Structures are given as structure tokens and as C-alpha cells.
Amino acid sequence: MADPTTAMPASTQPRQRRRLVRDLKAMPGFTATAWLCIVTLYLPILVLIAFSFNENRSVVLWTGFSLDWYAKALENDGIRNAAWVSVKIALFATVISTIAATMAALATTRTKAFAGQGLVYGIINQPLMIPEIVTAIATLSLFALVKKVTGLTGIGYLMLAHAAFCIPFAYMPIRARLETMTLTLEQAAADLYAPPLKVFTLVTLPLLGPGIVAGAMLAFVVSLDDVIITLMIAGPGETTLPIYILGAIRRGITPEINAVSTILVAVSVLLVMLLFLVQRRMQR
Amino acid sequence: MSGREPQTALAAAIEQNRRNERVTRAWLLAPALTIILAISILPLGITVVYSFLTPGTYGGVTWEFSTDSYVQFLFQRDIFDDSLVFNSAYVSIFLRSIGLALGATLGALILGFPTAYFIATKPREQRNIWLFLITLPFWTNLLIRTYAMLLIIRDEGIINIMLMKAGIISSPLTILYTDTAVFIGLIYSFLPFMVLPIYASLEKLDFSLVEAGYDLYANRLKVLFHVIVPLAKPGIVAGCILVFIPGLGAYITPELLGGGKKLMIGNMIAMQFGASRNWPFGSAAALILMALVILVLLANALAARRGASNNG
Numbered sequence: 001m002a003d004p005t006t007a008m009p010a011s012t013q014p015r016q017r018r019r020l021v022r023d024l025k026a027m028p029g030f031t032a033t034a035w036l037c038i039v040t041l042y043l044p045i046l047v048l049i050a051f052s053f054n055e056n057r058s059v060v061l062w063t064g065f066s067l068d069w070y071a072k073a074l075e076n077d078g079i080r081n082a083a084w085v086s087v088k089i090a091l092f093a094t095v096i097s098t099i100a101a102t103m104a105a106l107a108t109t110r111t112k113a114f115a116g117q118g119l120v121y122g123i124i125n126q127p128l129m130i131p132e133i134v135t136a137i138a139t140l141s142l143f144a145l146v147k148k149v150t151g152l153t154g155i156g157y158l159m160l161a162h163a164a165f166c167i168p169f170a171y172m173p174i175r176a177r178l179e180t181m182t183l184t185l186e187q188a189a190a191d192l193y194a195p196p197l198k199v200f201t202l203v204t205l206p207l208l209g210p211g212i213v214a215g216a217m218l219a220f221v222v223s224l225d226d227v228i229i230t231l232m233i234a235g236p237g238e239t240t241l242p243i244y245i246l247g248a249i250r251r252g253i254t255p256e257i258n259a260v261s262t263i264l265v266a267v268s269v270l271l272v273m274l275l276f277l278v279q280r281r282m283q284r
Numbered sequence: 285m286s287g288r289e290p291q292t293a294l295a296a297a298i299e300q301n302r303r304n305e306r307v308t309r310a311w312l313l314a315p316a317l318t319i320i321l322a323i324s325i326l327p328l329g330i331t332v333v334y335s336f337l338t339p340g341t342y343g344g345v346t347w348e349f350s351t352d353s354y355v356q357f358l359f360q361r362d363i364f365d366d367s368l369v370f371n372s373a374y375v376s377i378f379l380r381s382i383g384l385a386l387g388a389t390l391g392a393l394i395l396g397f398p399t400a401y402f403i404a405t406k407p408r409e410q411r412n413i414w415l416f417l418i419t420l421p422f423w424t425n426l427l428i429r430t431y432a433m434l435l436i437i438r439d440e441g442i443i444n445i446m447l448m449k450a451g452i453i454s455s456p457l458t459i460l461y462t463d464t465a466v467f468i469g470l471i472y473s474f475l476p477f478m479v480l481p482i483y484a485s486l487e488k489l490d491f492s493l494v495e496a497g498y499d500l501y502a503n504r505l506k507v508l509f510h511v512i513v514p515l516a517k518p519g520i521v522a523g524c525i526l527v528f529i530p531g532l533g534a535y536i537t538p539e540l541l542g543g544g545k546k547l548m549i550g551n552m553i554a555m556q557f558g559a560s561r562n563w564p565f566g567s568a569a570a571l572i573l574m575a576l577v578i579l580v581l582l583a584n585a586l587a588a589r590r591g592a593s594n595n596g
Contacts, residue, residue: 024495025405027508033398034414037479040395040472041421044432047442051435100315107312111305123317127324131533131577133550134570137557138327141334141567144344164323167316218423225425228535228550232557242427249431249540261428272423276416 045265052258069259079260082244089155089240090223093162094170098216100163101170102208109178110204127165135165136232143233155238158230162223169222170215173279177211210278217275221268328574335567343561353568374552374569381548382576384463385531388470389478392527393520395471396478400519401512403479404486415483422476430540433469434460437541461543469537470527477526485519486512525584529577549573 055066073079104124108117127135143157185207189199227242234243241264248257335353337345360371403414421429436442437459444456459465489512497507513520535550542548547555549569556566 024491024498027398027401027504030398030402033395034402037395037399037475038417041418041475044436044472045421045424045429047436048428048432096319100319103312103314104316107309111309114306114309120313120317123320123325126320129577129581130324130328131529131550131573133533133535133553134331134574135324135327137553137566137570138331139323140557141330141563142323142327145330148344160319160323164319167320171316221423225423225427227425227427228554232554242425245431246427249434253435257431261425261431265424265428268424269420272420 048258049262049265052255052262054255057255069255070263073256073259073263076256078239078244079241079256082239082241085155085238086224086240086242089159089162090220092159093166093223094216094220096159096163097166097170097219098174098212101167101215101219102174102212104167105171105174105178105211106204109175124171125168128168132228136229139164139229140232153235158234158238158240161229161233162226165226165229166219166223170219173214173218174208174211177208177214181207210281214275214278217271217278221271224264225268331567331570334564335571337564339562339564341561343557343563345563350564353562353564356565357568357572377547377552378549378572378576380546381532381534381550384466384470384548385528385534387467388474388531389524389528391467391471392475392478393524396475396523397482397516397520400479400482400486400516403483404489411487415480418476418479426473427536427540430469430473430536433472434540437465437468460541461545463542463546465541466538466546466548469541470531470534473534473537474527474530477530478523481522481526482516482519485516489515521584521587525580529580532576533573 050062052069053065053067054062055068056063101124104120108120139161143161146157147153186199186203189203190196194202225242226240227246230240230243231246234240239247241260245257245260245264248254334345336349336351338348338350338352340346355368356371357374358370359368361367362369399418403411403418406414434441438444439456439458439460441460443459444453447453448456459468493511493515494507497511502510533550534548535554538546538548538551542551550573553566553569553573556562556569560566
């Protein structure tokens with residue numbers, strides 16, 4: 001006689017269901033894991049930054065705030081030279097890779113689909129798909145051969161190598177921007193008898209601007225941070241900042257390294273934050 | 285008769301237009317393709333050639349054909365009778381690297397999946413902040429991040445100090461220069477690569493399916509493993525590949541956290557071009573590493589194709 005559904009107090013069933021629906025998306029422990037991820041990703045860097053301001057020589061005990069290590073680092077000739085080399089290479093690589101990537105992005109989005117498009121994408125993204133150490137030793141082998149044949153030496157090799165691996169990073173945001181841009185404005189300009197070059201400089205380029213800026217910033221950051229390829233092919237006197245830092249770490253930990261590292265991290269973070277803002281403007 | 289001429293003129297104009305487009309495209313693609321072909325792809329060809337040459341005395345190569353590099357990978361010549369004896373040194377470095385990369389992939393998955401899910405279930409504005417926080421470390425220098433990790437896991441690092449102050453341990457745990465350190469370092473380095481693709485596939489997740497699961501009396505675990513995980517599979521696979529491949533070729537992490545004692549493939553290759561001065565062997569090892577990477581990518585492509593044909 002007693003139907004199990006009516007035997008149950010009528011009010012509990014909907015309430016139970018509502019409770020389930022309310023945290024439909026919740027999974028126990030997932031929030032904690034997410035926070036653990038953030039702590040894991042940020043704690044080491046924050047400790048490094050904190051100790052770069054430590055007054056004491058120790059990288060263990062906090063004794064007080066000081067900017068001494070920054071002053072020491074900025075006075076250090078080795079660090080200053082390395083910073084200059086890094087900036088020179090990064091600027092060259094950024095200009096070359098951004099121009100090449102912009103042109104390639106126009107070719108792959110602003111013309112009709114073509115045979116071999118997949119191959120072109122493959123080639124452009126190739127530096128991303130191969131382990132960096134392989135690219136590094138392969139490039140070293142090529143450059144050693146070229147140096148032997150031509151006798152040419154200099155920082156040009158390093159600049160070219162950086163330009164090559166920066167292309168896919170510059171290409172991604174530029175292509176993404178072009179894909180979201182409609183052709184309407186360019187067509188309107190062409191309909192009003194603007195010659196192709198004018199359409200490009202007065203319509204396409206200004207619209208594409210944020211994409212190009214984003215691409216250039218990524219290229220700059222990637223070049224500035226490179227270690228492995230630079231380590232393998234840099235000749236004497238071509239020490240970049242990361243290579244200098246690696247050498248200094250091998251010699252022993254000093255607060256000066258913490259200060260230089262903090263500066264390098266700050267530059268990357270600032271550029272990426274700027275990029276984030278540029279991209280948010282692009283979305284609007 | 286009179287109607288045909290304009291037609292052919294039109295066809296010619298279209299043909300001309302098409303040809304112009306091809307020419308423009310070729311010019312636009314030329315710089316990027318030339319740079320990458322010359323600086324990134326041509327060198328791979330040179331590496332193949334080098335791997336079949338004889339090492340030069342002071343580094344570089346001597347132009348004499350030899351398969352020694354590949355033989356050396358597996359065997360050692362006996363000094364007395366010149367016979368080949370199996371040598372496990374290099375194979376074991378490869379196996380160690382594969383093991384560490386697989387372990388790091390699993391670790392990153394265990395940490396990364398819940399994080400990606402957590403982010404995907406947040407309101408839109410909060411999601412952007414979380415994604416930014418996950419992406420930011422990727423753009424900061426890997427060397428400096430690894431060095432920062434070294435600072436905190438050292439014997440006198442902040443982790444040991446805190447654990448000792450809390451009275452959990454009495455003497456510092458030795459983590460640095462062990463496999464554990466390399467394992468932690470790899471997870472730390474490549475964790476963002478796991479979170480982002482999983483997030484991308486979870487973001488599109490239709491939660492009415494989750495609700496349906498609960499309506500059919502599935503508990504949380506069942507919904508997670510029978511509804512959410514299968515739907516997020518493409519992202520999980522992509523994340524695993526993106527962590528495994530750079531993990532396998534890692535150089536900085538084992539160099540700093542393994543202390544140069546716990547070698548991985550990347551360090552072994554770099555050594556051949558440095559102190560060991562055996563460029564052909566280094567080239568061969570690099571090609572074997574690349575073959576492994578291509579194998580992983582091929583297996584993935586095949587699995588994806590089979591999955592697609594099953595569904596279709």
C-alpha cells in the first residue's frame with residue numbers, strides 16, 4: 001500500500017534536487033587544486049623578487065629592505081654589456097620577424113585558399129614543433145659550415161637565428177587579427193577607386209595595427225628570453241643577459257643575480273600586460 | 285559570334301587576376317619562408333648529414349662516412365678484440381628522459397585538469413583574470429623561473445626552513461639535484477601548456493549533459509569520468525602532448541635542478557657539441573629525439589583520424 005514516493009516527505013525531494021542543481025558544476029577539491037597551481041607557479045618567482053630587495057648578502061634570511069643589489073648589478077660591466085647585446089638582438093629579430101610575419105599573414109588570409117596552404121602553415125610553425133635543443137644544434141652545425149666557407153663572424157648569426165624562431169610567435173596574433181577583420185572596409189575603399197597600395201596603407205594597415213603590435217611584443221619577449229639556441233651558437237663577446245645569468249648561477253648564487261633576474265622578469269611581465277590590454281581593445 | 289568575344293576577354297581578365305594573386309602571394313610569403321627554410325629546416329638536413337660523418341679532433345666533423353654514431357648509441361667497441369658489446373648508457377638516458385617526461389605529464393594533468401575545470405566554471409570576467417595568471421609565467425624567462433625553483437627547494441631554501449620551523453622535519457629534505465627536483469621542475473615549467481587546451485575544450489562544455497548525468501543518479505565521480513572527461517578528451521590529449529614533448533627535450537630544468545648529474549636527452553646532446561666534441565653522435569642523438577617526437581605526433585594524428593571516422 002505504502003507507495004515509496006508518497007512515504008517520503010514531499011518537501012525533501014525538490015530541496016535535495018535543488019541543492020544538486022545549485023552546485024552542479026562544483027567538484028570537491030578542484031578549487032583547492034586551482035589555488036595550489038597558482039601558488040606553485042608564483043611562489044618561487046615571488047621569493048626570488050623578495051630576496052632581490054634583501055639588505056643582507058644571504059639569500060635565506062631576511063634582514064631588511066635595500067636596493068643595493070640593483071645598484072651593484074647596474075654597475076657591473078658584464079651585466080651591462082650582456083643587456084645591450086640582448087636588446088640589440090631582440091630589436092633586430094623583432095623588426096625582421098614582424099615584417100616577415102605580417103607579409104606571410106596577409107598572404108595566408110587575404111588571398112583565396114590555395115594548394116599547399118597546409119605546407120606553408122607547417123613551415124611557418126616549424127620552429128614551434130621541434131625541440132629547441134634540436135634546432136639549436138642544427139643551427140650551430142649550419143653556422144659552423146657557413147663560417148668555415150665564408151670566414152664571416154659576428155653577431156649577425158645570432159640575430160638571424162632569433163629572427164627565425166620569432167616568426168611563428170609574431171605570426172599568430174597578426175593572423176588572428178586578420179581573420180576577425182571583415183573585408184568590407186577594404187572593398188569599400190577599392191570601390192571608391194583607391195589603388196591597392198592606398199587601400200593597404202590607409203585601411204588595412206591601421207586596422208591591423210594592434211595585431212602587428214601584439215606580434216612584435218611577443219617576438220621581443222621570446223627573443224629576450226631565449227637560452228638554449230643562444231647558448232649553443234653565441235660566439236665570444238656575444239653573451240646575452242640570460243646566458244650571463246646562467247653562467248652566474250653556475251658560479252654560485254648571489255643576490256646580484258636575483259636583482260638582474262627580477263629586472264628581466266619585470267620587462268617581460270610589463271610587455272605581456274601591455275599586450276593583454278591591446279588584445280582586450282582589439283576584442284571590443 | 286558577337287557574344288563570345290567579351291566572354292573570352294572576361295575569362296582572360298579573371299585568369300590574369302588569378303595569376304596576379306599568385307604572384308603577390310608568392311612575394312608576400314617569400315621572406316618568412318626563406319628565413320625559416322634557411323635557418324630552421326636546412327640545418328636539419330645538415331644534421332642528418334653530420335650524423336653519418338666522423339668527429340673532428342677539435343669539435344666539428346671530418347668528411348668521412350661512418351655509421352659509428354648510431355652504433356655507439358647501442359654498443360661499445362670492446363678494447364681488446366674490437367667486438368661490439370651492448371652499452372646501455374645512452375639508452376638508459378633516453379628511457380630516464382621518457383620516464384621523467386611521462387611522470388611530469390601525469391603530474392601536470394592531475395594539477396591542470398581540476399584547474400582548467402575550475403576556471404571554465406567561473407563567470408566570464410573572472411575567467412580572463414585566471415587565464416591571464418596561468419599564461420603569464422609562460423612569457424617569463426624559463427631559466428629565471430627554474431632558478432627561482434632552485435632557490436626554494438634547496439636544502440636551505442624556504443620550503444625546508446618552513447617545514448623545519450613547523451617541526452615536521454628535523455633535518456632538511458634533500459630535493460635539489462635529484463630526480464624529484466627535475467620532476468617538480470618539469471611540471472612547474474610546462475603546467476600552463478596543460479591547463480590552456482583543457483580549458484579550451486571545457487569552456488564549450490554543455491552543462492545540461494552534466495545535469496542529465498545527475499538526473500540519472502550518477503554520483504560526482506561517475507559524472508566526472510563518464511561525462512566531463514570524455515567531452516574534454518581532445519583538450520586533455522593536446523595538453524599531454526604539449527607537456528610531454530618539451531619535457532622530453534628539456535635542457536634547462538635538468539641542467540639546473542638535476543645539477544648536471546641527472547642527465548636528460550637535451551643535456552646529453554648539448555654535451556656532444558661542447559666538452560665531448562662528438563658532433564656526429566650529438567646529431568644522431570638529436571635525430572633520435574626528433575624521431576620520438578614525430579612518433580608521438582603521428583600516433584596522435586592516427587588516433588584522431590580513427591576517432592573521427594568512428595564518430596562519422
